[in-house]
Amino acid sequence: MWHNNLKFTSEFEEDATLPFLGVLIKKENNSLITSVYRLIKKLTIRIQRICSNETIAKAEKRKLDEILKNNGYPAHIIRRGIKAGEAIAKRLQQPQPKEPTVEKQKIFFTIPYFGQESIVFASRVRRICDKMLSHIHLNIAYKKQGTLKQNFLPTQKGRDESKSNKELIYHIPCQNCEKIYIGETGRSRETRITEHLKAIKKKDTNSEIVKHILNTNHTMNFNKTTALAKETNWKRRIIKESLLTFESKDKAVTEVKHKLQVFG
Numbered sequence: 001m002w003h004n005n006l007k008f009t010s011e012f013e014e015d016a017t018l019p020f021l022g023v024l025i026k027k028e029n030n031s032l033i034t035s036v037y038r039l040i041k042k043l044t045i046r047i048q049r050i051c052s053n054e055t056i057a058k059a060e061k062r063k064l065d066e067i068l069k070n071n072g073y074p075a076h077i078i079r080r081g082i083k084a085g086e087a088i089a090k091r092l093q094q095p096q097p098k099e100p101t102v103e104k105q106k107i108f109f110t111i112p113y114f115g116q117e118s119i120v121f122a123s124r125v126r127r128i129c130d131k132m133l134s135h136i137h138l139n140i141a142y143k144k145q146g147t148l149k150q151n152f153l154p155t156q157k158g159r160d161e162s163k164s165n166k167e168l169i170y171h172i173p174c175q176n177c178e179k180i181y182i183g184e185t186g187r188s189r190e191t192r193i194t195e196h197l198k199a200i201k202k203k204d205t206n207s208e209i210v211k212h213i214l215n216t217n218h219t220m221n222f223n224k225t226t227a228l229a230k231e232t233n234w235k236r237r238i239i240k241e242s243l244l245t246f247e248s249k250d251k252a253v254t255e256v257k258h259k260l261q262v263f264g
Contacts, residue, residue: 040068040078044085049092104137113142165189169229169241172196172209174253176218181209182252184241186234193222212253 016027025032043064051057061082068078109125111118122140129138165188172181172193185192199207200220209220228244231237238257245252 040081041085041088044082045089048086048089102135104135106137106139108139108141110141110143112145114145118142167230167232167237168227169231169237169244170225170227172225173221174212174218175221177216178251179212179253180248180251181220182241182245182248182254184237189225189227193225196222208253
C-alpha cells in the first residue's frame with residue numbers, strides 16, 4: 001500500500017521526446033540525447049526573486065552550478081539555463097506599464113418596476129452593455145407603477161380639473177372660413193388664449209393667428225377652442241402637434257414643426 005500523500009503521474013512520448021524528472025530525453029539516430037527540462041530556469045528564477053541582494057544571489061547560483069555539474073549536467077546547458085532564468089526574473093521584476101484608465105460615460109436609464117422580472121431584465125441589460133459597450137457605465141433606476149396612491153387617491157379626493165386643462169394640443173377655428181390654428185402648451189388653455197389675444201392686440205406678426213387675421217380680415221373663434229390631445233411629455237407633445245397639423249391637410253394656418261418619416 002502506498003502512502004496517501006504520494007501521487008503518481010504518467011508522461012507519454014511525443015515527437016520522440018519524453019520529459020522525466022526535470023530531464024528532457026530525446027531519441028535521435030538510435031541514441032538518447034538528454035537536456036535539462038525547465039529545471040535550471042525555474043531554480044534560477046527562484047534564486048533571483050527570493051534572494052534579498054545580488055551578492056547572495058550570485059553565491060546561490062554558484063552552488064546551483066556546482067550541484068548540476070556534480071550530477072552530470074553539461075556546462076553549456078547550465079550556462080544557457082541560468083542566463084535564460086536571469087532574463088525572465090529581470091523581466092518579472094520590472095514594473096509593468098499601467099494601462100491608461102478611460103473614464104466611462106455614465107448613462108442613467110429608468111424602467112418600470114414590476115418585481116423580480118424588472119431586476120432580471122436590468123441585470124441582463126447591464127451584462128450586454130459591459131460586453132458590447134465597455135466605455136459606458138449604465139445606471140438603471142426603477143420607477144413605481146400602479147401604486148395605491150395613483151389608483152385610489154383621485155377617487156377619494158376627486159380629480160384636479162385644473163390639471164386636465166394643461167399640457168394640451170389644442171385647435172382654434174376661424175369664424176369666417178375653414179382654417180384652424182393648431183398649437184400646444186404646457187400651461188393652462190386660458191393662459192395660452194390670453195397670450196393669443198395680446199398678440200392680436202399688438203399685431204405681432206410672429207403669431208400665425210395674427211398673420212391669418214391681417215391677410216384675410218377674419219376673426220378667430222376663441223370660444224370654440226378645443227383640446228385635441230393631452231400629453232405631459234414636451235417632446236411627445238410637439239410630435240403629436242406635428243401629426244395633427246399634417247392630418248389637417250391645408251386647413252391649418254400653422255406649419256408642421258417636425259418633418260417626420262411617417263409624413264412621406
